[in-house]
Amino acid sequence: xxxxxxxxxxxxxxxxxxxxxxxxxxxxxxxxxxxxxxxxxxxxxxxxxxxxxxxxxxxxxxxxxxxxxxxxxxxxxxxxxxxxxxxxxxxxxxxxxxxxxxxxxxxxxxxxxxxxxxxxxxxxxxxxxxxxxxxxxxxxxxxxxxxxxxxxxxxxxxxxxxxxxxxxxxxxxxxxxxxxxxxxxxxxxxxxxxxxxxxxxxxxxxxxxxxxxxxxxxxxxxxxxxxxxxxxxxxxxxxxxxxxxxxxxxxxxxxxxxxxxxxxxxxxxxxxxxxxxxxxxxxxxxxxxxxxxxxxxxxxxxxxxxxxxxxxxxxxxxxxxxxxxxxxxxxxxxxxxxxxxxxxxxxxxxxxxxxxxxxxxxxxxxxxxxxxxxxxxxxxxxxxxxxxxxxxxxxxxxxxxxxxxxxxxxxxxxxxxxxxxxxxxxxxxxxxxxxxxxxxxxxxxxxxxxxxxxxxxxxxxxxxxxxxxxxxxxxxxxxxxxxxxxxxxxxxxxxxxxxxxxxxxxxxxxxxxxxxxxxxxxxxxxxxxxxxxxxxxxxxxxxx
Amino acid sequence: xxxxxxxxxxxxxxxxxxxxxxxxxxxxxxxxxxxxxxxxxxxxxxxxxxxxxxxxxxxxxxxxxxxxxxxxxxxxxxxxxxxxxxxxxxxxxxxxxxxxxxx
Numbered sequence: 001x002x003x004x005x006x007x008x009x010x011x012x013x014x015x016x017x018x019x020x021x022x023x024x025x026x027x028x029x030x031x032x033x034x035x036x037x038x039x040x041x042x043x044x045x046x047x048x049x050x051x052x053x054x055x056x057x058x059x060x061x062x063x064x065x066x067x068x069x070x071x072x073x074x075x076x077x078x079x080x081x082x083x084x085x086x087x088x089x090x091x092x093x094x095x096x097x098x099x100x101x102x103x104x105x106x107x108x109x110x111x112x113x114x115x116x117x118x119x120x121x122x123x124x125x126x127x128x129x130x131x132x133x134x135x136x137x138x139x140x141x142x143x144x145x146x147x148x149x150x151x152x153x154x155x156x157x158x159x160x161x162x163x164x165x166x167x168x169x170x171x172x173x174x175x176x177x178x179x180x181x182x183x184x185x186x187x188x189x190x191x192x193x194x195x196x197x198x199x200x201x202x203x204x205x206x207x208x209x210x211x212x213x214x215x216x217x218x219x220x221x222x223x224x225x226x227x228x229x230x231x232x233x234x235x236x237x238x239x240x241x242x243x244x245x246x247x248x249x250x251x252x253x254x255x256x257x258x259x260x261x262x263x264x265x266x267x268x269x270x271x272x273x274x275x276x277x278x279x280x281x282x283x284x285x286x287x288x289x290x291x292x293x294x295x296x297x298x299x300x301x302x303x304x305x306x307x308x309x310x311x312x313x314x315x316x317x318x319x320x321x322x323x324x325x326x327x328x329x330x331x332x333x334x335x336x337x338x339x340x341x342x343x344x345x346x347x348x349x350x351x352x353x354x355x356x357x358x359x360x361x362x363x364x365x366x367x368x369x370x371x372x373x374x375x376x377x378x379x380x381x382x383x384x385x386x387x388x389x390x391x392x393x394x395x396x397x398x399x400x401x402x403x404x405x406x407x408x409x410x411x412x413x414x415x416x417x418x419x420x421x422x423x424x425x426x427x428x429x430x431x432x433x434x435x436x437x438x439x440x441x442x443x444x445x446x447x448x449x450x451x452x453x454x455x456x457x458x459x460x461x462x463x464x465x466x467x468x469x470x471x472x473x474x475x476x477x478x479x480x481x482x483x484x485x486x487x488x489x490x491x492x493x494x495x496x497x498x499x500x501x502x503x504x505x506x507x508x509x510x511x512x513x514x515x516x517x518x519x520x521x522x523x524x525x526x527x528x529x530x531x532x533x534x535x536x537x538x539x540x541x542x543x544x
Numbered sequence: 545x546x547x548x549x550x551x552x553x554x555x556x557x558x559x560x561x562x563x564x565x566x567x568x569x570x571x572x573x574x575x576x577x578x579x580x581x582x583x584x585x586x587x588x589x590x591x592x593x594x595x596x597x598x599x600x601x602x603x604x605x606x607x608x609x610x611x612x613x614x615x616x617x618x619x620x621x622x623x624x625x626x627x628x629x630x631x632x633x634x635x636x637x638x639x640x641x642x643x644x645x646x647x
Contacts, residue, residue: 033599052560097560414627424629
């Protein structure tokens, strides 16, 4: 994986020094809160419901064991012994003291980490397929492009004050594991008919209050023109994007209002101009980055067989272990969704344990998934049992990946000042209602996602079952959506009917799963059955 | 429960970020200590922010319940308690019924 060079480290160290001075001036009273607020946000420090919250960037969700261990140590040293992994592959601390924040950034910088691009109307931390570089179905590891994008976008003066925040996701497989079409820009590594590698650009997707699926704006772009094309996409947005209305300021609104064809025409025009400016980094730079993402030293003789005689271990392997591109290896997903737990939360001890396992068994590499789980991307199959035993002893071996209890949930009204309703208690009640793992497996893949407000940090639009918490005359109320998806078959969920109380929405979901079990055909997931039979049978069961 | 509403002032401690409530002469982490601030709390908020004792101060509606101050809106009740999903980190860590307090 990518290691900071002198330029990267110098830049991050300078940022820590600058921020330390800004905090000192704030505490001395020479900066007002109005002056300080944009400065702290540029360094990931929000003021949330109960305290300051620090959001730390994990570029494209990739980190090493030293960095992961530091995340655990920070949780102990400066917070309350835990951290929260987010749907943007980042990590958040909920109880930060302002006076500690410079020291935290210094600790992060000591392991090549920071909180840059985790807030504000800039190009945010780029997300990527959490199986990148390991997936059996991959065309090419997308992370070198993500890293190039990081270097280009960090502190880019032209795009530091965009009309709104700007999120990019990048994948290198046909299978979309990054909700790529629901981003401002989604980039997919593809092959053309001549077998050449290129980049496909989807522009204008997003969730929030106006969910949209991004259309294809460029079907095939030579990879060495990526930066120029991104410049063009951003320039057209920066020029036309609404700054008078924050709810209409995202690029999805611009692409929708201009129309994809007109937006594409303007981008191509700008792209032709940008190409004359020589902004593209030299090919040697991409080659340098790619070299750092070269495969680790896989053992060609690693045995491919797994002893599955332990039934609990087999359950976990069947659900939480995926095929690797190299025989004898596997991809492990560590579930941060224990029954009744808080989705995405991990204690400092758990974080350090996962770091140690990543160091010992996964070539020192870990990933954070947008589904708020942790991935060990390169694990020998022969080591799976030992890994499972260590995870199981720490409550980290719940065999529920992509099942109904593997719930994405935003922090909701328990932590977030923007939320209208709590998300976590709903997730806990659903997971507890369906606690029987056999029942979960019987239901099969069922992606359930909960947001505590219309900003959709919990991806409710993209849930096979989505839940949106709203404020109804001062009371929490939960709208139910069916039919969303974030993969290759991306679709947006539709509201089923009137909302529910917290307990009511759990009952409604149970009734919906009963309809699915009664009506499903061979091989159908909940989503497939819903798409085939429509809303009516579900509405009748829930409201009838 | 009295339905008579009054305004109380809240914000976050500048240094620690802790939720804090204006008592009439200072700030307290306990909402029960909150004092009514009348209809124009802006002057208090501005003075306290200038003095760097609080950040993001704003007034919220409250009622008196069994003699104790209780914010009207659930968001403020959760601020006054702490996260309902981590009562061990709340201001009432030993009260198993604390989560019901926000309902």
